[in-house]
Amino acid sequence: MASLYARESENHAEQNINSTKVTTIISVITILIVGSIIAPIFTKAEIRKYKALLYFLKIPKETIP
16 A cells, blocks of 8 residues: 555656646747747847937037027
């Protein structure tokens, strides 16, 4: 009876470890996919911001009231 309980406990622990591994892998892959989608959006916004700033810096001082 004790060996059956020990075996069942060990199987349950292994199942928990395996499910934790799968969940971790899925989480990491999801984070990488979301990051690869969102990162270009933010970099494009930053590039546009710098282009706008450069545009206004190129305006001659005489034209600014």
